[in-house]
Amino acid sequence: MPYVYPPAGPTISGDSVTISRFLNDPTLIARRLRTILEQRFIADTILSGRYTVSGGAVQYETGETIYTADNPRAVTPGSEYPLTTAPTGTANIAKTVKWGQDTIVTDESIARQNMQPVNRALTKLANQNVKYVDSVALSAISSAVTQNTAAAAAWTSATAQQILTDVALAKANIVSLNQGYDPDTVVVSDLAWANAYAKFATAGLLPRENNGSNPVITGEFPVIAGLRWLASPNLPANQTALVLDSKTLGGMADENLGGEGYASADGVGVQVKSIRDEHKDAYRLRARRVTVPIVVEPSAGWKITSVGA
Secondary structure (H helix, E strand, C coil): CCCCCCCCCCCCCCHHHHHHHHHCCHHHHHHHHHHHHCCCCCHHHHCEEECCCECCEEEEEECCCCCCCCCCCCCCCCCCCCCCCCCCCEEEEEECEEEEEEEEEEHHHHHHHCCHHHHHHHHHHHHHHHHHHHHHHHHHHHHHCCCEEECCCCCCCCCHHHHHHHHHHHHHHHHCCCCCCCCCEEEECHHHHHHHHHHHHHCCCCCCCCCCCCHHHHCCCCEECCEEEEECCCCCCCCCEEEECCCCCEEEEECCCCCCCCEEECCCCEEEEEEEECCCCEEEEEEEEEEEEEECCHHHEEEEECCCC
16 A cells, blocks of 8 residues: 555544554654754754764864965966965864654554644654754854954844844955855844844835745745845854854764664754554654764854844
8 A cells, every 4th residue: 555645634444553554664754754844953054064974973174274375476487386385274073973862652642632642742853853953053153153243232222224234244254354255144043033123124124025035924034135044042142143154164964873764854864763662552753863063164154242132
């Protein structure tokens, strides 16, 4: 019998059978978890690089300049070209960590509530995974990025112009390093975004078309002054905004440990597994991610402190 995803609504005669088949197929669980996780990991958005992990660790270099050690010189006819060096970055090694947890779904809850307890358990596993891994990654970014300037005024009382000036100056400071960085993202807390969003909307800086591009209607994060704005409740310091180049800042190094019965939620590195516990008449649902955040170019980020939310 072919599987249909998402599963059809349970019927009175086939609830337990349908749900049991779902829980016994890791691929179906992974697909379900992927829909829950989709666009939730901010870490994978701002640390867009992907690294191959071998033996539980990954080696990488930080702070590599895009220039050689010397300026070019005038070469007279018949003369040799001057020799220079191409500096490399500082070598580092990062060890992956397995973040995961299990939760129990009993036969009684399935029999009485159908798929609801399964969906609720998967959602909670996904939410907790996102919350923790994002907080680890954002803490790593916050520690690595040391360049900063203070906001002209707290964003709770600042004008739209002042907020944009804060961000534009941070972007200009990154670009002025002349290392090929192109800042494309602003990361703020939910409260900071709420204040900035209200000021931008009032000032007429957001698209007003009555279509999918109007964030006032869609609620989606817009692109303003060439920068994508993202909000996260997992920033280690709520009063700090981050301006960064997501293409060069760093990446997430996910390790695939394999193991029988595991399936991957494509794109985010999360693996899931369903384990039948006959001793307890229950299913044990598991979600794990074996990963480590890597900040390769800390100079590609800039902090705006004292934004006030």
